[in-house]
Amino acid sequence: MAHSGMTTFDAIVFPADDRPPHIVPLMTSAHGVPSGQAEPYRCGRVPHPEVYMDYIADQLGSQAWCYHLIEALDGMLKKFPTPYIVFYPVVSRDGMPFPVNKCIREIQSDRYDEARAWRGNLVVAKYKDTNYSGMMDASMADFPIIKNYLSTHLAPS
Secondary structure, three states, rough: OOOOEEEEEEEEEEEEOOOOOOOEEEEEOOOOOOOOOOOHOOOOOOEHHHHHOOOOOOOOOOHHEEEHHHHHHHHOOOOOOEEEEEEEEEEOOOOOOOEEEEHEEEEEEEHOOOOHOEOOOOOEEEEEEOOOOOOOOOOOOHHHHHHHHHHHHHOOO
């Protein structure tokens, strides 16, 4: 993989509408990497999950979304050797709330809480180590792990 221009990694999208989760090519770029040690940028690339987020404010880039780390499932004593990051939209184009993610509402079943619902399309990327030093391709084999995590975790408040 070249380190200049756009590089893609397979990621999983959990659409907010009635579509099933599926694999998409997540674009990353080498320019405009924020300084600091935030996990998504430790690999020296900026992910662009906003491409798959409907209704997101499209002029804000990475300021229009936030991220949440998936490092272990409940009850695990060790962290995943290859953790995940869930990217979720926070600034909509029209200032309205994003729609509740129907897929995750279904996954959460009786644990669902509208006040802390995941909203909008979620994009889940996989990282090759616990230092988040690089992305790697996710596959539908990762889906059960992510589904398990999302079934027991409400959206960050």
